Amino acid sequence: MAKKPAPKSGKAKAAPRLQTQTDLSGNAIPEIAEALNGLVADSYALYTKTKNFHWHVSGPHFRDYHLLFDEQATEIFNTIDELAERVRKLGAKTIHSIGEIAKLQSIKDNDKDFVSPGDMLLELMDDNKKVIKRMRAAHEIADEHDDVATASILENFIDAAEKRNWFLFEASRTGTDSGH
Numbered sequence: 379m380a381k382k383p384a385p386k387s388g389k390a391k392a393a394p395r396l397q398t399q400t401d402l403s404g405n406a407i408p409e410i411a412e413a414l415n416g417l418v419a420d421s422y423a424l425y426t427k428t429k430n431f432h433w434h435v436s437g438p439h440f441r442d443y444h445l446l447f448d449e450q451a452t453e454i455f456n457t458i459d460e461l462a463e464r465v466r467k468l469g470a471k472t473i474h475s476i477g478e479i480a481k482l483q484s485i486k487d488n489d490k491d492f493v494s495p496g497d498m499l500l501e502l503m504d505d506n507k508k509v510i511k512r513m514r515a516a517h518e519i520a521d522e523h524d525d526v527a528t529a530s531i532l533e534n535f536i537d538a539a540e541k542r543n544w545f546l547f548e549a550s551r552t553g554t555d556s557g558h
């Protein structure tokens with residue numbers, strides 16, 4: 379009776395599969411996380427500036443602008459948790475501190491003593507446009523990696539930011555504007 383060959387002790391074992399929370403591959407996780415963390419930082423910066431203007435606005439349109447800025451600040455604030463948790467769902471790290479926000483934000487702070495209401499509207503419009511641009515860039519990265527969940531979140535946030543800019547734009551028109 380033929381002897382069963384002893385199992386080859388030198389047989390290479392398959393390398394243990396590295397466990398990750400997602401099936402996204404390659405550089406997907408660091409690239410998407412970096413883009414989203416930048417957006418978390420900018421959302422904090424824009425939230426703070428919108429609140430700043432909510433607190434400091436003055437003039438004949440006080441009530442309208444005070445309420446508009448508050449609505450927009452709340453909306454921006456609510457995006458932060460969703461973006462940060464998306465990063466965590468991918469298994470990456472997100473923002474830890476105000477210091478980290480300051481390092482990653484592209485939206486500039488405005489610590490001026492007085493800003494006219496018209497300038498507030500224009501500055502917020504400009505900042506929202508920057509955030510929209512950054513969201514589109516993050517969307518592109520998500521698309522490259524087939525991360526449809528991140529892309530879908532960003533699509534909704536881009537729509538909301540464009541709505542904010544619509545309201546800011548309409549509120550910024552003067553009575554003599556011709557209508558375009």
Ligand SMILES: [Fe+2]
Binds near residue numbers: 432448
């Ligand atoms: Fe308030």
